Amino acid sequence: MHRILIVEDTPAEADALVACLERYGSERGVSFRVERLSSALDFMERRPSADLIFMDIDMPGVTGMEAAELLRTYDAETPLVFVTNLAQYAVHGYAVDALDFIVKPVSYQDFVPHMDRAMRAMARTVGRTVAIPTGEGTRVVRVSDVLYVDILRHDIYYHLAGEPDAVRVRGSIKAAEAALGQDFVRIAASCLVNMGQIRMVRRESVVMANGDELFFSRAKRREALEAINNYAGGSF
Numbered sequence: 001m002h003r004i005l006i007v008e009d010t011p012a013e014a015d016a017l018v019a020c021l022e023r024y025g026s027e028r029g030v031s032f033r034v035e036r037l038s039s040a041l042d043f044m045e046r047r048p049s050a051d052l053i054f055m056d057i058d059m060p061g062v063t064g065m066e067a068a069e070l071l072r073t074y075d076a077e078t079p080l081v082f083v084t085n086l087a088q089y090a091v092h093g094y095a096v097d098a099l100d101f102i103v104k105p106v107s108y109q110d111f112v113p114h115m116d117r118a119m120r121a122m123a124r125t126v127g128r129t130v131a132i133p134t135g136e137g138t139r140v141v142r143v144s145d146v147l148y149v150d151i152l153r154h155d156i157y158y159h160l161a162g163e164p165d166a167v168r169v170r171g172s173i174k175a176a177e178a179a180l181g182q183d184f185v186r187i188a189a190s191c192l193v194n195m196g197q198i199r200m201v202r203r204e205s206v207v208m209a210n211g212d213e214l215f216f217s218r219a220k221r222r223e224a225l226e227a228i229n230n231y232a233g234g235s236f
Contacts (some may be wrong), residue, residue, distance in 0.1 A: 001031045003162070005050035006042050007067065008036070008083065009059045013104060017054055017083065020111040030119070033162075040067035040102060045201045047071075049161050049209045050078060051122050054102075056125075057084040068096040068161050074232050075196060079121040081114060132158055136170055143183070147208050148193040149176045160211065163199070185227040188217035195231040 004021060008014040014036050018134060021032050026113050035050070037043050040062040043055075044084070053071070058065040068080055080096065085104040099121050100114050130146065132139045147159045151173045157166040158176075184192050191214055193206060200207040205215045216224055 001033050002051045004032045004034045004051045005043075005048055006034060007038075007040060007053065007059075007064060008038045008056045009038050010030055010056070012078055013056070013083070014038075015110075016106050020108050020115070023108055024112065024115050028119075040064050043067045044070050044217070046150065047074070047209065049197060053078060053080045053082060053117050054083050057082050065096070068098065072096050074198070077196070079118055081118060111168075128181075131167055134168055135166060139167060143180055143232060144194075144196065146180060146184075147210055147212070148214060149180070149192060149196045150175065150182075150191045152190075152215075159208075159210070159212070183231070185224050185231075186220055187224045188215060188220050198228065199227070201228060 004041070006017050008017065008125050008193060018034055018036075021034060024030075025032050035048060037048070039044070040055075040059050042060060044067050055064040057109065064082065064084070071080065073080070079099040081100045081102060082098050083102045083106065087132055087167070100117055102110065104112050107118055111232045129140050130143050141158075141160060145161045146162060148156050149159070156169050156171060156173065157173040159166045173186075173192055174189060180192070180194075183193055183195055187191050187206060193208065193214060196215060197209045198206045199209050201204075202213075204221075205213050207213050
């Protein structure tokens with residue numbers, strides 16, 4: 001299931017996008033979980049995770065372009081589609097690596113080719129998976145959905161986006177680190193975090209996309225901060 005975020009201050013325009021997504025999903029046999037935010041400020045405060053973002057540009061107060069600029073300081077990969085009646089802003093989209101623009105009012109006929117392009121982009125960014133062997137069988141989850149992994153005694157806990165309960169398995173943090181890859185960093189001997197899911201870096205901790213605060217160990221703090229800073233392009 002693809003996670004779609006719509007940031008739009010006009011309910012009717014957001015409804016139109018949801019309707020297009022529902023029809024597209026029905027026709028193409030794909031499923032979407034859609035979240036709606038009514039302001040760019042809300043987006044900037046919450047920094048929610050998504051596989052694809054539809055962003056209105058012309059919103060009161062903080063604009064969608066300003067929100068997109070913030071997004072790119074911590075997330076260089078999530079496909080971003082601007083939905084706007086301000087076509088003259090298209091050139092500015094290159095600065096935030098926007099995937100596409102859809103001009104309002106959105107019709108389904110116009111929506112389809114843009115969504116086809118977005119689906120191809122999502123396949124590139126969220127396609128990698130990891131197999132987690134559990135007592136009930138092997139779970140295959142997207143690496144991008146793994147918020148962090150920690151260990152307690154001999155049990156590994158995978159904390160996944162959108163799931164309140166962690167997945168517990170037997171194993172080692174070292175094996176999890178090897179399976180998950182270079183987007184993850186140890187902030188302590190017993191904790192491995194997805195740098196793409198970090199929403200705030202504090203002096204002694206990081207805050208993840210689900211709000212969990214995880215603390216650096218003294219031994220790992222400097223190395224972890226360097227890795228996070230490099231990943232974010234020197235933003236921290």
